[in-house]
Amino acid sequence: MSLHGKNFIGYSLSANGTDETIAVDPTTGQNLETAFIEATSEEINSACNLAAKAFDSFRNTSSKERAAFLRKIAENVVNLGDELIQRAVAETGLPEGRITGERGRTCGQLTMFADLIEEGSWVNARIDTAIPDRQPLPKPDIRYMERAIGPVAVFGASNFPLAFSTAGGDTASAIAAGCPVVLKAHPAHPGTAELVAHAAVSAAKECGMPEGTISMIHGKSHLTGQALVKHPAIKAVGFTGSIPGGRAIFDTAASRPEPIPVYAEMGSSNPVFLLPETIKKNEEALVAGLTGSICLGAGQFCTNPGMLVVQASPEVNSFIQKLAESIKNAPAGTMVHSSIKDGYSKELSAKLAVDGVTLLGKSDATTENDATAAQPAVFSASAETFLNNDELNKEVFGPCTFIVICNNKEQILEVVEHLEGHLTSSIHGEDEELIQFADVISAVEKKVGRLIINQYPTGVEVCSSMLHGGPYPASTDSRTTSVGTAAINRYARPVSYQNFPQALLPDEIKDGNPLEIWRLMNGKMGQE
């Protein structure tokens, strides 16, 4: 299949614009084939209007129909075969094994949401039946369930060309909920986006979904994204990327005549607390584990451990020295795009320029292409320096970590209170010292979406108990997750139905529970 570079506006391909994006292989710096034509404002408008029209019937499709559609997308993505894998590798510089794994995860997510909606209890059905003779007033029959929120705009992420892009988690959960999706492809991997969009749009056609259920536009200008977020048909936004990018989208959405929710997953340093005893006992394993987690995927995971918090001691000095050695000897990674590598260099330099910050070690390894090569690094400062320099509270996106050295537990608590929001925080400690540091763990909980004991933050399990999000700036909405089954609730809102005849009620809240879902019936949970 040769790439066409056009926008998917409902069931049409369209390329009325003149601006274009050319993808670059970050491993070689060479341009890749096909120019991708950026969407015009008319094309964006058409995609959104088609989505609004599609919403009227798509939101009333049955869960079975939407589940079949999700499974068909997964099937079509797999059927893209090696062409998808090779294009994604070429556009991102990520190894083939990683891309193949990410394809598996992406299809797993589509299937997981299909299973979730087929089971059906996610709608949080609640029924309170009438008591006509209640005094002083009759009690009406009221029934409640989650319904699709409306057309959703989803922005592809640079660091996950499949799992957080065209048919990624946001798209899967929005479709599962009954929301049409207008995608914006990430300009770093437009060819991957086109291939997957073709798979998804074909699936929509094959499953008889209304035109406009899925559209995808190209555009590297921030104006493309702004136009999409401003469109009155769009009722929610999913985004994974940088803080400035996410905040700009959030601000645009908040200043609309009708503000809409924005689920932007943005920056996180994922602070790791290393308690004294465990450093003594497990020095070698910690050095190896942290080096692996820091360097994984060229440090481009949102759960990359970018900050370590330790309490000063001779053992800690030895640990720090060994970690610095390990990082010095780590290989360089290829970042997805030269602009991301430029960001890494700039952010790292800004930290090193702060008075009191020491560079402990930096790899001098190289790759084929300097423009995208990221050398792992480790730097440190005292807690005082951290507390007095807001610059040090900002994430560096890349394979490096910042060690904050505290004098005692009180200072660790001060560091915790000073943290912004993060996706995760890990605490490494022996059983007894974890209990001793329970107050630290409790304080950290206020700042994060996921707390981890004695494991590394990279590797986000896709399951029903995952919260991938957290207080700002980890995300713009700490009440929701971008990974796992709970993500479906981002794209839904509850509706109450009072005194409805059975024929007009959705099956989920009909008498007799035809779908056999879990429901709260007059205050009692059950499947009756």
Added chain:
Amino acid sequence: MSLHGKNFIGYSLSANGTDETIAVDPTTGQNLETAFIEATSEEINSACNLAAKAFDSFRNTSSKERAAFLRKIAENVVNLGDELIQRAVAETGLPEGRITGERGRTCGQLTMFADLIEEGSWVNARIDTAIPDRQPLPKPDIRYMERAIGPVAVFGASNFPLAFSTAGGDTASAIAAGCPVVLKAHPAHPGTAELVAHAAVSAAKECGMPEGTISMIHGKSHLTGQALVKHPAIKAVGFTGSIPGGRAIFDTAASRPEPIPVYAEMGSSNPVFLLPETIKKNEEALVAGLTGSICLGAGQFCTNPGMLVVQASPEVNSFIQKLAESIKNAPAGTMVHSSIKDGYSKELSAKLAVDGVTLLGKSDATTENDATAAQPAVFSASAETFLNNDELNKEVFGPCTFIVICNNKEQILEVVEHLEGHLTSSIHGEDEELIQFADVISAVEKKVGRLIINQYPTGVEVCSSMLHGGPYPASTDSRTTSVGTAAINRYARPVSYQNFPQALLPDEIKDGNPLEIWRLMNGKMGQE
């Protein structure tokens, strides 16, 4: 108990400011006793900092402890006895029966949330246990539950001095979730607010809750509210009031360095669709029912039916004439404050000034005090006029309704698509015509939080299936409700716990399910 007019800053009374509010009896126009001293920025700051400090222990209190605290507030409110009833009647002009009923509802809400958290399943617990030998990677143990979001700012509402004010729904749900609350009293009923704050703060002391769990400040300047919403300790806001007021708070919260959720319940005209057959058959009952619902509480209910949509016919003409007669003969109501009456007059005049709008009837009844007397009114226009004048899509807050006359069903659908968000919409129809108009009902669903068949929107049942909210501008967050048990989720966010030792887990997600709550365990719902 004589009123002191001071702010409740944690467990201290404070009145360092110089600006003051005097309450007015809207029935007589006379000033009421006691000057209420507006909070200074230092006092606001202290209240918020105390709330942040209280949060550290309050969020970790057990559900049993918080339930006891909620019940104690209810007990103390009841123990205020007739003094509370008389002051609330004097400050609002609402009849004693209504205030007594509202006190019952307020205490019922406090008790309902106590029951809800004692039962405990609201936390949405999800557990996925480890599979250490999973290939290619081990599966970690992850557990998920809702946790308190942080200190909450709650704004008292003009129209519900008890149920949506100091110890109202937002306060009850925030406390239930484990969030300290900083209240801003509504300047129309500061004495009622003081009495209830005294009851609530005393309950906090009696139950051993940390200082700062509840504070209450006075202030009629919008700067007071802005300062509260901007304070970094505040993590969510509850508000019930006008669109400009709610939007200003939303904008302030969205432009903070760390944006926070705002749950503002604002305007709604609660469109009522009257289908042809039912108008023929039930003319008299509809005229009586609608007149009652329109005039209830001087039209100050947020669910007041401010818009009726009908299809032109001879029967409809007769119905309209009879409704106009009925409204003409309705008594005037006393609004809570002269500024609210001024708003009613202004908003009504703006509608009547639109070309094509006809005043069909207006009561000329009077009350003791012209400054707060609201005369019921009814006016109409064609669907064309409605569709072409955005002014007519705006709520009039008061005892009036606007009849939109359509030529046919297609025009009804156009009217529906043109609607903004509303709290409710009612459809009155005979069984068969409800099925014929199923497409209209489905289209209306996109615009509202609660759909009602053959009942009136006023009278909001407090239960687990109630969604009191809706798309903007009915509320700023259509994903949540301000009434009913689901309101607790406004003040919570999920946290994931990975690989945690049992001793450090909250009871809700420990092995063996010590609290016997409903949990999703490896994808299966149960109480194991």
